[in-house]
Amino acid sequence: MMFPNDMQPFVLYRDEKVVEPKPDQKTLNERFTEEAVKFVRAKREEPFFLYLAYSAPHIPLHLPDRLRGKSARGLYGDVVEHLDSGIGEVLKALDETGLADQTIVVFTSDNGPDTRGPYDKRGQAFPLRAAKATTREGGVRVPCVMRWPGHIPAGLVCREIASAMDVLPTVAGITGAQPPQDRIIDGKDILPLMTKPGAPGPHDAFYYYYAERGKTRGGPQRELEARLPAHCNGRHPV
Incomplete structure (x- = not known):
């Protein structure tokens, strides 16, 4: 798919070929x-x-009729349970093929939940503030669960700040690959965060913005939010 499921055209691709115009x-x-x-x-x-x-x-939200009414959280909960089941099938395939110990699994999200609509048909970022399309924690702080048996200790919890941008340099470091040299790579190698309890984060500070709202964060207690001039709005480098 090229667009989210609430936009058009919503078509299904295989490589660069459209296989279904309206799946x-x-x-x-x-x-x-x-x-x-x-x-x-x-x-x-x-x-x-x-x-x-x-x-x-x-x-x-969309779900096969046979799976509706399974959770205590309404349709949204049903959809999440169905998602969990699918991820479980992928993990099972890794186990059955003997690839689990050689495969790094990263489960995360691109942003916080959309909280519009009825309670049983939307997400919830509580106790974080706000939601998707904001620079509040509820908009940018997302779950991240990793699995790499024999390397990532089971039950390890990390409270340092990291980003999806860190995946590229981290995997490159693990595999011995060379990251691209013709561009700036903002991500950092977070292997210590993944494998060592209490390891410090590699980022001195984070900066992010959405529309006219910008925010910097340099640690658990150092956070600053500001309204950007309207002419900025993401169109000029910071």
């Missing part, structure tokens, strides 16, 4: 899972990178 969104979670499992089994003898971007639980 049934009720089936997408299962179809994405099936493709991911098939990919893992096919690549068991060679290095691979799998980027699995489910459309769920992005609004509007």
Whole structure:
């Protein structure tokens, strides 16, 4: 897919070819899972990178009828449970192919939840403040769960600040690959955060913005928010 499931055109691609102009969104979670499992089994003898971007639980919510009413959180909870099940199938495939110990799994999100609409059909960032499309914690602080048996200790909790931008330099460092030299790489190697309890974060400060709101954060107690001039609005480098 090229766009989120609430935008048009909403079409399904295989590589660069459109295979379905209007896919049934009720089936997408299962179809994405099936493709991911098939990919893992096919690549068991060679290095691979799998980027699995489910459309769920992005609004509007879609789910097979047989799975509705399963959770205590309404339709949103049902969709999340269905997502959990799909991720479990991918992890199972890694276990069954003997690839689990050689595979780094990173589960995260691109932003906080959309809190518009009825309670049972939307996300919730509580106790964090605000939600998607803001620079508050509820908009930019997202879950991140990693699995790498034998390297990442089970139950390790890290409270340092990190970013999805850190994945590239971290994986490059682990695999011995050389990051691109023709551009600035903002991410840092966070392998110590993943493997060593109490390791310090590699970032001195974070800066991020959305529309006219900008924010910097340099530690657990050092945070500053400011309103940017309207002419900035993300169009000029900082």
